[in-house]
Structure formats: C-alpha cells, structure tokens
Amino acid sequence: MFTSQGPTLRELAVQALSSVEHGYDLLAPKFDRTPFRTPDAVLAPVARALGALGPYASGLDLCCGTGAGLGVLREVCTERAVGVDFSAGMLQVARESEPAASYVRADALALPFGPVFDLVVSFGAFGHFLPERQPELFAQVCRVLRPGGQFAFPLPAPARPGSWGYWAMLGFDGAMRVRNALWRPPFVMYYRTFRLGDVRRELDRAGFDVALRPLPELGERPDGSPRARLVVATRR
Incomplete structure (x- = not known):
C-alpha cells in the first residue's frame, strides 16, 4: 500500500495518536507518497468539469494539505489561487510543490477572508x-464567496453494503471511535459521516443552490450510476 x-x-x-494538526505536521514530508493524497485520476476530471463551468477569477483550496488541488485552481482560475490549511507542515510542502499559489495558515471554521473568491474547492478533507x-x-x-461564486468538491458514491470497501470504511470508523473514546487529544477522521442527503440539506440552509455533475471518467457502478459526482454549490 505504501x-x-x-x-x-x-x-x-x-x-494517529496525535492531534489532527500535529499528526499532519508529522506526516507532511511523506504525505504525497501515501494513498491519502488525492490522485491525479480524480483531480483531472474535476478540472475538466470546472473548466466547462468557468473561468473563475480567484479560487481557494480549502484544507489544501500538500497542494494537490491547487493545480486544479491554476487551470480554471485566471487571477490567483490560494491554499488554506491549519497544518504548518502541510503548507510547507505545498509551497514547494505549487510555488505560484498563495498560502494562509488558518482553521477552516474561522476563515480570515471576506467575500473575495469566485470558487472554493476541497479534496478529501470532510472526514475531519x-x-x-x-x-x-x-x-x-x-461567507468567503462572492454572490454567484461556487463551492465544488468530488463526492464518491457510497460503498455497497457488504462490499470490501463498505467493511473497510466501517472498520476504520469503528477503530477511530474507540481510539477517540480512550485517547486524548482526539483525531477526527471518519469516512462515513459525509452523506450526500445531509450535505445537500446543510448547503441549502447555508445559502447555496446545489447541483450534481457526474464525473464519467471515474466509471460507473453496476446499476449504471456514476461512481463519483462533482457537487457544485452556488452561493445565492
């Protein structure tokens, strides 16, 4: 696997026994050589889909990590690309891999920006x-999007009950719940807590109109539905 x-x-x-912030500081130098980095096979279809919706002027990669998603922003944004993350270690690696972008160390729940972005993307961070x-x-x-700005992120279809992926994610989430019940500080990372129905409802309440765009490059499930969709939430 590694x-x-x-x-x-x-x-x-x-x-895994550290806080989320410190844990990623420790993992940052080797993060891009793990399966946790969003693969190019996902990033490229997202960039193509957003290219059809754009262009955008300025973009923000929320929880940018080591900067994999900033390449998408460089493709679809005409002015600037900004990465925000609360791990100093991850931002240091991102600066080396995507030096043309700007970086801000901040908590995603307390973003230090006004409504200055046309696009916000995020990849693989919602389990936190x-x-x-x-x-x-x-x-x-x-709050950080201009009116009409868009929040976009890929969302895979849920694993079929009984499949290997289903049991793997169920086991991982169970292990994390036991770990967090027994150990402090907590390490929040769960795979099965970000469900499309709940997400659509909360995006609507936050002031977004939500649309789904299939990502056909990522394949189909046996029933013909896409394996992944791009969620595109437009600020009203």
Missing part, C-alpha cells in the same frame, strides 16, 4: 469535520 519512501507503521501510529460542524463549515465557505 512505497518504500512512505511513512513507516510506527510513524503512522505516532500520527463531524456532522454537527458541517453547518459551521458551509457558512464559512459561503
């Missing part, structure tokens, strides 16, 4: 927000 340049089992264990924090998160995104 390359020889990736983190060792001991390093992953130390990260418990469902009760989603209204707060979406309100922050709405």
Whole structure:
C-alpha cells in the first residue's frame, strides 16, 4: 500500500495518536507518497468539469494539505489561487510543490477572508469535520464567496453494503471511535459521516443552490450510476 519512501507503521501510529494538526505536521514530508493524497485520476476530471463551468477569477483550496488541488485552481482560475490549511507542515510542502499559489495558515471554521473568491474547492478533507460542524463549515465557505461564486468538491458514491470497501470504511470508523473514546487529544477522521442527503440539506440552509455533475471518467457502478459526482454549490 505504501512505497518504500512512505511513512513507516510506527510513524503512522505516532500520527494517529496525535492531534489532527500535529499528526499532519508529522506526516507532511511523506504525505504525497501515501494513498491519502488525492490522485491525479480524480483531480483531472474535476478540472475538466470546472473548466466547462468557468473561468473563475480567484479560487481557494480549502484544507489544501500538500497542494494537490491547487493545480486544479491554476487551470480554471485566471487571477490567483490560494491554499488554506491549519497544518504548518502541510503548507510547507505545498509551497514547494505549487510555488505560484498563495498560502494562509488558518482553521477552516474561522476563515480570515471576506467575500473575495469566485470558487472554493476541497479534496478529501470532510472526514475531519463531524456532522454537527458541517453547518459551521458551509457558512464559512459561503461567507468567503462572492454572490454567484461556487463551492465544488468530488463526492464518491457510497460503498455497497457488504462490499470490501463498505467493511473497510466501517472498520476504520469503528477503530477511530474507540481510539477517540480512550485517547486524548482526539483525531477526527471518519469516512462515513459525509452523506450526500445531509450535505445537500446543510448547503441549502447555508445559502447555496446545489447541483450534481457526474464525473464519467471515474466509471460507473453496476446499476449504471456514476461512481463519483462533482457537487457544485452556488452561493445565492
């Protein structure tokens, strides 16, 4: 699963027993050599879909990590691309991989911007927000978008009950709940708490009109439905 340049089992264990911020500071130098980095096979279809909706002037990568999603913003934004994350270690790596972007260290629940962005994207970060924090998160995104600006992110279809992926995510989330019940500080990361129905409802309450665009490059499920969609929420 990991390359020889990736983190060792001991390093992953130390990260998992740390806070979210400190854990990612520790993992940052080797993060791009793990399966946790959003793959180019996902980023490219998102960039093509947004290219058809844009162009946009300025874009923000929310919880940018090591900067994988900033390449998407560079493709679809004509003026500037900004990455925000609360891990100093991840931002340091991002600056090296995407030096043309700007970076701000901040909490996604307290964004230090006014309504200056036309596009906000995010990749793979929503598991770090418990469902009760989603209204707060979406309100922050709405606040930093200009009217008519868009919040876009890919969302995979849920794993079929009984499939390998279903049991893997169920087991991971169960292990994290046990870990957080027994150990402090908590490490919030769950795979099954970001459900489309709940997300659409909370985005609507935050002031967004929500549309779904299939990402056909990522394939179809046996019933013909897409394996992943791009959620495009437009600020009213």
